[in-house]
Amino acid sequence: MRLSGLTLRHFRNLGSQDLEFPPEGIALIGDNAQGKSNFLEAIYYLETFRSFRGARDEQLVGFNSELFRVTGTMQATDEECGTEVVAAAFERNGKRKKVSVNGEEPERLGDALGRLAAVVFSPRDTQLVSGGPKKRRRFLDIVLSLSQPGYLAAIQEYRRILQQRNVSLKTGQPPSVVMAWDSGLIKSGASVTRARRDWIDLRCEAFRDYYARISDGVSARITYAPSLSLTGAASEGGIAEAFRDALAVTAERERRVGATVVGPHRDEVQLQLDNGGSTLDLRQYGSGGQRRTAALALRLVEAKSIRESRRKQPLILLDDVFAEFDSGRSERVLELMETEETGQVVLTAPREEHVRIHSDSLPRWRITAGVVAT
Amino acid sequence: MSVIDQLTGELSRLPGIGPKTALRLVHYLMKGSKGDTRRLSRTIAQLAERIRPCRVCGNFSEDELCQVCSDPRRDRSTICVVEEAYEVGSIERTGQYRGLFHVLGGRLSPLDGVGPAELNMDGLLERVQRSSGEIGEVILATNASVEGEATAVYLEHEIRPLGPRVTRLARGIPVGGDLEYIDGNTIAQALAGRREMES
Numbered sequence: 001m002r003l004s005g006l007t008l009r010h011f012r013n014l015g016s017q018d019l020e021f022p023p024e025g026i027a028l029i030g031d032n033a034q035g036k037s038n039f040l041e042a043i044y045y046l047e048t049f050r051s052f053r054g055a056r057d058e059q060l061v062g063f064n065s066e067l068f069r070v071t072g073t074m075q076a077t078d079e080e081c082g083t084e085v086v087a088a089a090f091e092r093n094g095k096r097k098k099v100s101v102n103g104e105e106p107e108r109l110g111d112a113l114g115r116l117a118a119v120v121f122s123p124r125d126t127q128l129v130s131g132g133p134k135k136r137r138r139f140l141d142i143v144l145s146l147s148q149p150g151y152l153a154a155i156q157e158y159r160r161i162l163q164q165r166n167v168s169l170k171t172g173q174p175p176s177v178v179m180a181w182d183s184g185l186i187k188s189g190a191s192v193t194r195a196r197r198d199w200i201d202l203r204c205e206a207f208r209d210y211y212a213r214i215s216d217g218v219s220a221r222i223t224y225a226p227s228l229s230l231t232g233a234a235s236e237g238g239i240a241e242a243f244r245d246a247l248a249v250t251a252e253r254e255r256r257v258g259a260t261v262v263g264p265h266r267d268e269v270q271l272q273l274d275n276g277g278s279t280l281d282l283r284q285y286g287s288g289g290q291r292r293t294a295a296l297a298l299r300l301v302e303a304k305s306i307r308e309s310r311r312k313q314p315l316i317l318l319d320d321v322f323a324e325f326d327s328g329r330s331e332r333v334l335e336l337m338e339t340e341e342t343g344q345v346v347l348t349a350p351r352e353e354h355v356r357i358h359s360d361s362l363p364r365w366r367i368t369a370g371v372v373a374t
Numbered sequence: 375m376s377v378i379d380q381l382t383g384e385l386s387r388l389p390g391i392g393p394k395t396a397l398r399l400v401h402y403l404m405k406g407s408k409g410d411t412r413r414l415s416r417t418i419a420q421l422a423e424r425i426r427p428c429r430v431c432g433n434f435s436e437d438e439l440c441q442v443c444s445d446p447r448r449d450r451s452t453i454c455v456v457e458e459a460y461e462v463g464s465i466e467r468t469g470q471y472r473g474l475f476h477v478l479g480g481r482l483s484p485l486d487g488v489g490p491a492e493l494n495m496d497g498l499l500e501r502v503q504r505s506s507g508e509i510g511e512v513i514l515a516t517n518a519s520v521e522g523e524a525t526a527v528y529l530e531h532e533i534r535p536l537g538p539r540v541t542r543l544a545r546g547i548p549v550g551g552d553l554e555y556i557d558g559n560t561i562a563q564a565l566a567g568r569r570e571m572e573s
Contacts, residue, residue: 150558
């Protein structure tokens with residue numbers, strides 16, 4: 001898949017424009033606060049129907065406008081597969097979101113997710129490493145929702161049941177009422193836990209490899225630190241059993257605190273540096289450069305995961321990511337991108353010198369006050 | 375406020391009816407015969423006066439006992455438990471069920487402040503207990519939602535010690551369903567609940 005056309009209507013400061021994309025992608029050059037990140041945000045909106053910067057939909061509607069609309073035309077790289085048109089619109093007043101694929105509204109929003117197959121690399125990604133465990137769970141949830149059938153349904157069900165169960169704990173309902181939620185919690189929770197564990201097991205080598213290649217040989221690792229003890233629990237049934245046991249053990253504590261204290265909502269993903277026999281936790285002790293490297297490696301793993309589980313060459317969106325790396329690192333990142341990410345690239349940078357990817361061959365577009373000149 | 379506005383407002387509170395449809399209905403009533411409109415309003419008034427929950431099962435009823443509970447031909451050894459009274463009709467229309475019903479009046483949902491006490495659960499347990507073994511099976515036909523499932527689990531734990539068999543409606547492929555168009559979650563459930571062919 002590659003993005004061949006993009007239609008923007010009142011998305012943030014981008015106004016209304018119809019753009020055609022070359023197959024290799026583009027480099028968008030512009031000063032700060034002209035709309036470079038907004039541009040990538042609009043494109044990525046077609047992947048998850050949410051802002052990758054965590055903004056609410058209301059905030060994405062341009063000033064003096066009632067609604068925004070983004071429409072993307074995707075061309076299959078395989079000529080015979082034709083095109084697919086994904087559109088998303090949001091109306092400020094009615095708070096209504098409308099999504100369509102080839103003009104038809106899907107029954108559920110989830111059915112339209114991931115059509116674009118894109119990965120965003122942004123300077124904000126360091127928060128994946130330095131932020132709380134919630135950031136890393138969210139990363140996993142997005143990647144898995146887009147690549148594993150059934151994951152989105154399982155995590156949504158888990159969250160809903162957790163909410164219900166926590167209210168019954170908080171309001172001091174008798175154990176028989178709290179326990180009514182257990183089997184649903186265990187079933188959806190075991191499915192989420194298994195998917196997360198399997199994904200990290202499968203991808204930890206790639207993370208180590210990418211980190212080493214960017215940092216010139218430093219060894220790092222990603223480890224799943226689940227809230228449930230999974231020793232000996234290989235299958236989903238085994239995990240479910242471990243969950244049931246853990247709920248029994250924590251029953252008294254959860255009554256006291258009025259909330260469920262075990263389960264995938266308490267999972268952590270550890271990012272560590274191998275430091276001559278000992279390990280160093282990147283979240284707490286990593287330097288700025290190390291954290292940026294780990295975040296970038298995570299995004300590269302995400303792209304690899306799209307290639308392998310969704311069989312698509314992802315569209316790479318680079319939001320001014322080379323600016324903050326020292327020259328050695330950014331040289332190596334560039335090299336890595338050239339070999340691994342052979343698909344379409346949309347890159348933003350404040351100055352031309354920062355555009356060297358794809359042998360400096362990307363057509364230059366310029367953006368001024370939200371208006372793109374091709 | 376004019377009568378027209380008032381009626382439009384009242385009608386638009388009904389499910390599936392917005393202000394535009396409500397106004398269209400009001401116009402229709404104004405143009406139609408006065409007799410028809412009076413009969414409609416009388417019938418609606420009667421609904422409020424006559425319909426009450428059945429003393430035994432909670433189903434809609436015009437008498438103390440609903441039509442199902444008062445029918446001597448019904449099988450009294452089975453109770454089918456549903457969330458809402460209108461779901462009794464859904465099961466009745468199949469013509470396949472000859473037992474009794476029990477209407478809970480909702481489902482467990484702590485988020486909405488609904489616990490066992492807010493539902494017609496004691497009535498059900500009492501019925502099972504008082505039947506002294508006559509009720510051999512309780513079918514839990516609560517919805518296949520997260521809340522409906524929790525309600526079923528709760529009831530299962532309460533009913534089983536009292537003796538009867540507790541069963542749950544099967545889940546899976548709808549009749550005439552085409553695999554291509556059924557969501558993955560439903561297919562997964564249908565796979566998990568597959569049965570031996572007995573043709």
